[in-house]
Amino acid sequence: MSVLHYDKHTNSFLLGVGANLYQLSENRAKLLVKCGEAPETTEKGEPIKEGEKAPRAEGPAYITGVATCEGRVAVISNNKVVETFDRDFQRVASTVAIKRATSVQITDKTVVISDKAGDAYSYSTDLTDRKYLLGHVSVVMDMILTPDLNFLITCDRDEKIRISHFPNCYNIHSYLLGHQEYVLKILLLSPNLLLSVGGDQKLILWDLSTSQPVQTLPSPQEDYITISYSPPYILACNSRHVTVYKLTDTTLTQTSQLVTDHDIIDVASSDSRVALLTREPKLEIYQFSEGVMSGKCEVEGEIDLSQFKDSVLPEKKKVVRTAGFAEYFERKRKRIEEENLKEESKQAHINLQEKSKETHLKG
Amino acid sequence: MTKVKYPQKRNYRQRAHSNPLSDHSFDYPVSPDVMDWTKLYPRFKPENEVKFCDIGCGYGGLLVTLSPMFPETYMVGFEIRVKVSDYVNDRFLALRQDNEVYHNAGVIRTNAMKYLPNFFRKGQLEKMFILYPDPHFKKCKHKWRIVSEGLLAEYAYVLKVGGLVYTVSDVKEVHDWMVEHFTNFPLFERYDPPAEDKAAQVLIGSTEEGKKVLRNKGQSWTAIFKRIEDPYLVNCAGT
Numbered sequence: 001m002s003v004l005h006y007d008k009h010t011n012s013f014l015l016g017v018g019a020n021l022y023q024l025s026e027n028r029a030k031l032l033v034k035c036g037e038a039p040e041t042t043e044k045g046e047p048i049k050e051g052e053k054a055p056r057a058e059g060p061a062y063i064t065g066v067a068t069c070e071g072r073v074a075v076i077s078n079n080k081v082v083e084t085f086d087r088d089f090q091r092v093a094s095t096v097a098i099k100r101a102t103s104v105q106i107t108d109k110t111v112v113i114s115d116k117a118g119d120a121y122s123y124s125t126d127l128t129d130r131k132y133l134l135g136h137v138s139v140v141m142d143m144i145l146t147p148d149l150n151f152l153i154t155c156d157r158d159e160k161i162r163i164s165h166f167p168n169c170y171n172i173h174s175y176l177l178g179h180q181e182y183v184l185k186i187l188l189l190s191p192n193l194l195l196s197v198g199g200d201q202k203l204i205l206w207d208l209s210t211s212q213p214v215q216t217l218p219s220p221q222e223d224y225i226t227i228s229y230s231p232p233y234i235l236a237c238n239s240r241h242v243t244v245y246k247l248t249d250t251t252l253t254q255t256s257q258l259v260t261d262h263d264i265i266d267v268a269s270s271d272s273r274v275a276l277l278t279r280e281p282k283l284e285i286y287q288f289s290e291g292v293m294s295g296k297c298e299v300e301g302e303i304d305l306s307q308f309k310d311s312v313l314p315e316k317k318k319v320v321r322t323a324g325f326a327e328y329f330e331r332k333r334k335r336i337e338e339e340n341l342k343e344e345s346k347q348a349h350i351n352l353q354e355k356s357k358e359t360h361l362k363g
Numbered sequence: 364m365t366k367v368k369y370p371q372k373r374n375y376r377q378r379a380h381s382n383p384l385s386d387h388s389f390d391y392p393v394s395p396d397v398m399d400w401t402k403l404y405p406r407f408k409p410e411n412e413v414k415f416c417d418i419g420c421g422y423g424g425l426l427v428t429l430s431p432m433f434p435e436t437y438m439v440g441f442e443i444r445v446k447v448s449d450y451v452n453d454r455f456l457a458l459r460q461d462n463e464v465y466h467n468a469g470v471i472r473t474n475a476m477k478y479l480p481n482f483f484r485k486g487q488l489e490k491m492f493i494l495y496p497d498p499h500f501k502k503c504k505h506k507w508r509i510v511s512e513g514l515l516a517e518y519a520y521v522l523k524v525g526g527l528v529y530t531v532s533d534v535k536e537v538h539d540w541m542v543e544h545f546t547n548f549p550l551f552e553r554y555d556p557p558a559e560d561k562a563a564q565v566l567i568g569s570t571e572e573g574k575k576v577l578r579n580k581g582q583s584w585t586a587i588f589k590r591i592e593d594p595y596l597v598n599c600a601g602t
Contacts, residue, residue, distance in 0.1 A: 117506075118513070119513065132512060134513060134516060135511070135512065135513020135514070135516075136513070137383075137476050137477050137513070137514075138477070158477050158478075159393075160480065164516070165593075165595075165596070168549070168593060168595040168596070169516070170512075170515070170516045170519070170548065170549055170550060171516070171519070171549075171550065171593045171595070171596070172485075172516050172517070172519070172520040174485065175394075175480045177393055177394035177395075177480065177481065178393060178394065179393075180393060328445060328446060328449075332374070332449075335374065
């Protein structure tokens with residue numbers, strides 16, 4: 001779930017709290033619009049399958065992701081609603097996705113979502129024409145449509161980062177393999193560099209031309225929550241730490257670290273500010289300069305944080321165990337042992353019989 | 364000399380269906396670069412590469428047939444069920460003692476739906492086999508089917524351009540489903556193998572499932588597909 005987003009087109013932060021979308025500019029918060037309202041008409045895209053009903057909004061409506069392009073803002077909500085707004089935050093289009101969306105990307109020509117079933121779909125700008133793009137076998141945790149619109153990068157709970165061509169996503173370009181637990185978040189730092197964090201508590205910098213990791217950094221403190229990028233600085237958040245790294249060429253070096261009083265839920269950063277949402281719930285804005293966060297600012301304006309929805313990290317695979325197979329191998333071992341013993345005693349019996357025959361003949 | 368003990372199926376009985384979407388505890392490499400194939404094939408050299416993969420190899424019938432037909436080719440079967448893959452493992456261990464062949468075939472207990480890219484590099488495989496896949500008739504189980512639009516992208520990824528996928532089923536609905544999905548997928552086209560294609564000839568008779576179908580005088584349908592270049596990229600290059 002990603003509720004804080006830096007909108008470079010307006011140099012402001014967008015924040016989703018519950019169903020409300022706020023804008024933060026110059027430390028001043030303003031309520032923009034309430035999201036997640038189910039559209040009246042059902043979508044007219046390609047039917048999921050013959051005879052199946054169009055998807056319906058279900059569950060509580062709260063914002064789970066935001067994406068922006070120059071003329072539009074896209075919002076995904078927990079109740080499966082996907083909507084787009086113009087820059088006056090008037091709703092332009094809305095639809096209901098097949099499954100809960102986990103990430104969204106928007107350009108002036110298309111809206112792309114990934115969902116809990118592991119699938120990704122593209123929509124036309126009016127959200128009517130839906131096309132299936134690709135499918136992972138587990139939840140897609142994050143997604144990037146590259147700025148040149150040539151690749152769609154998706155990461156999942158099965159430790160994989162997949163780079164597919166776009167819009168011909170059926171053609172997989174490559175995989176970035178190296179994480180040993182779910183891949184939580186990915187960021188494109190440049191056309192050739194990708195950053196990822198995973199449940200294995202690693203931060204990995206990847207060279208996209210070779211699909212190999214160029215640098216791996218272990219987490220300073222337990223699990224990663226999220227990452228953010230304001231060139232040339234990367235902010236990596238654990239629950240109580242924000243570690244800032246500077247990217248020089250293809251190397252990350254730590255520049256500073258901030259410890260927070262409360263667990264971090266989400267972060268977004270611009271050239272001069274960092275917005276932090278904590279579990280209290282509290283919204284904190286910091287000055288950001290030369291890779292150092294300082295000077296907490298007060299947020300003016302009304303934000304109703306009581307609607308705040310907490311998020312949890314996925315369960316780790318290494319914790320999941322299947323029962324019974326140790327038993328099977330133990331039983332197998334015993335069976336083989338018994339068979340061998342039977343063989344041996346049979347053979348011993350035969351030998352004894354032969355020997356007694358011999359002595360009988362001799363005698 | 365001790366007599367070679369071949370495994371008996373009655374000691375390896377297991378329920379036919381296994382949920383491929385859940386996290387069973389598997390052993391799989393982080394990436395193909397770190398996969399140690401010598402664990403499977405004692406004679407595997409660094410310059411060798413696995414070229415054939417039997418997805419859902421069951422009790423190993425196809426591999427036992429193909430192995431002496433392609434003695435220079437390394438081939439592997441993926442099987443998700445513990446006891447069944449254990450049976451195949453024991454079967455090959457026994458076969459290798461008895462014969463000078465069968466050193467080029469082995470089994471891995473894993474989930475083919477999730478971990479193909481962990482084992483194989485892009486375009487590594489020459490042949491893939493999907494023989495008598497579990498039909499998963501119920502609509503709610505369709506996502507367990509081994510052939511789907513999403514998974515075809517992964518099969519196309521591990522197969523080289525020009526590589527072949529061989530499919531067989533004794534359930535017409537499943538055969539039609541596979542044909543529809545493969546032919547509608549931009550990176551595959553239906554392929555009619557020439558008479559010299561040895562693998563095509565053994566598709567039906569070599570597996571336990573296939574032999575059962577023959578015994579019961581049932582019918583099997585086969586379909587073979589070739590991995591082709593991406594028409595979208597070819598078109599873009601042309602313009």
